[in-house]
Amino acid sequence: MDHVMNTYSRQGVSIARGKGCLVWDETGRQYLDMVSGIAVCNLGHAHSAVVQALKDQAEKLFHCSNLYGIPQQETLGRMIGENSFPSRVFFCNSGAEANEAAIKLARRFCNARGKRGSFIITCDGSFHGRTLATMAATGQTKFRKGYDPIPAGFLTVPYGDIPALKAAVTDEVGAVMLEPIQGEGGVNIPPQGYLKQVRELCDDLGLLLVLDEVQTGMARTGKMFAYLHEGITPDIMTLAKALGNGFPVGAAVARPEVAEAFTPGSHASTFGGNPLAMACAIATVSTMVKDDIPGQAARRGAYLKESLEGLKGTHPALREVRGRGLMVGADFESDISFFPQAGIEHGILLNVIQGRILRLVPPLVISTQEIDQAVETIHTILREKGL
Numbered sequence: 001m002d003h004v005m006n007t008y009s010r011q012g013v014s015i016a017r018g019k020g021c022l023v024w025d026e027t028g029r030q031y032l033d034m035v036s037g038i039a040v041c042n043l044g045h046a047h048s049a050v051v052q053a054l055k056d057q058a059e060k061l062f063h064c065s066n067l068y069g070i071p072q073q074e075t076l077g078r079m080i081g082e083n084s085f086p087s088r089v090f091f092c093n094s095g096a097e098a099n100e101a102a103i104k105l106a107r108r109f110c111n112a113r114g115k116r117g118s119f120i121i122t123c124d125g126s127f128h129g130r131t132l133a134t135m136a137a138t139g140q141t142k143f144r145k146g147y148d149p150i151p152a153g154f155l156t157v158p159y160g161d162i163p164a165l166k167a168a169v170t171d172e173v174g175a176v177m178l179e180p181i182q183g184e185g186g187v188n189i190p191p192q193g194y195l196k197q198v199r200e201l202c203d204d205l206g207l208l209l210v211l212d213e214v215q216t217g218m219a220r221t222g223k224m225f226a227y228l229h230e231g232i233t234p235d236i237m238t239l240a241k242a243l244g245n246g247f248p249v250g251a252a253v254a255r256p257e258v259a260e261a262f263t264p265g266s267h268a269s270t271f272g273g274n275p276l277a278m279a280c281a282i283a284t285v286s287t288m289v290k291d292d293i294p295g296q297a298a299r300r301g302a303y304l305k306e307s308l309e310g311l312k313g314t315h316p317a318l319r320e321v322r323g324r325g326l327m328v329g330a331d332f333e334s335d336i337s338f339f340p341q342a343g344i345e346h347g348i349l350l351n352v353i354q355g356r357i358l359r360l361v362p363p364l365v366i367s368t369q370e371i372d373q374a375v376e377t378i379h380t381i382l383r384e385k386g387l
């Protein structure tokens with residue numbers, strides 16, 4: 001591409017259309033989609049309820065400034081609260097923007113309280129986005145290369161390590177921000193009880209707990225939000241990716257007392273909470289609740305994990321299969337960066353992270369037959385590569 005900046009390593013196909021778990025390229029070739037736009041199209045491509053909601057809204061009004069009322073924001077805010085915790089929501093357009101809002105809200109809350117500083121502790125291996133602040137929050141140095149000066153205000157500690165977290169807390173620290181399961185960092189699941197201990201630590205020390213559910217949210221892990229597995233409640237939660245099933249929309253969700261730190265003029269977004277985005281997100285959340293998509297993700301995820309476990313005997317390079325719901329990582333002991341291209345040759349979209357982990361995040365409506373097909377194809381590719 002000559003007219004687009006060179007920021008992505010792209011596979012040599014262009015996807016022209018999709019339905020459910022299938023997509024087709026420009027030549028009409030079909031692929032099974034095990035990526036879903038990186039955990040975005042959780043209801044599958046072109047879901048009828050979302051398409052209809054988008055069409056209906058498009059006929060009425062594309063956009064309206066936040067200078068005026070947008071009633072759909074109230075509807076979606078209520079629905080998010082009903083499925084998570086009593087809260088108020090700031091709507092935006094992406095995961096990075098949702099995390100920016102969370103960081104700004106946490107800082108304003110801490111500054112207003114005056115008791116603690118507003119530094120935020122994040123974790124090694126985390127991924128929070130590509131804006132300057134979310135890049136600074138991200139605990140992977142590779143994403144920061146060449147971008148000095150990096151914004152200040154973040155400290156990073158090992159993920160899953162309570163003593164390290166405790167040791168990092170000073171009077172300067174006002175919040176802890178982490179992913180319930182690290183996505184980009186390698187589908188890393190923290191030790192049992194870690195999130196509960198982080199919550200207790202935050203309560204004891206008066207710190208805010210910010211959970212980045214951009215990838216784990218919206219039924220991906222077998223519950224509507226991943227923190228629901230842990231018996232805790234965050235102070236702030238961020239969402240994006242699957243919230244609009246592919247329509248760009250993000251949200252920072254906060255307990256009402258924390259949300260109060262934002263006042264008119266303190267934060268804003270031209271497109272945030274736009275009627276088209278709200279219509280898609282409302283249709284997405286209602287469908288997820290109505291069709292018990294979290295339950296489906298839990299069942300199909302267990303089946304996918306079990307099927308992948310079955311490959312271990314034949315392919316010793318496959319070290320570990322881990323994940324929750326349909327957020328699954330297959331961890332190999334050697335480089336497997338051949339998978340995306342090999343997948344395309346075999347009619348399947350596959351994603352690799354950290355060079356050796358196959359991240360499987362298909363639409364949550366995937367059937368057991370489609371899972372069988374995916375696992376069989378992975379087996380074939382591994383055999384071809386001699387692994």
Ligand SMILES: Cc1ncc(COP(=O)(O)O)c(C=O)c1O
Pocket residue numbers: 038094095096097099127128129130179183184212213214215216240241
């Ligand atoms: C956990 C997490 N947070 C934030 C982001 C950034 O989201 P976006 O690319 O929509 O800015 C991502 C994207 O992969 C993510 O996985």
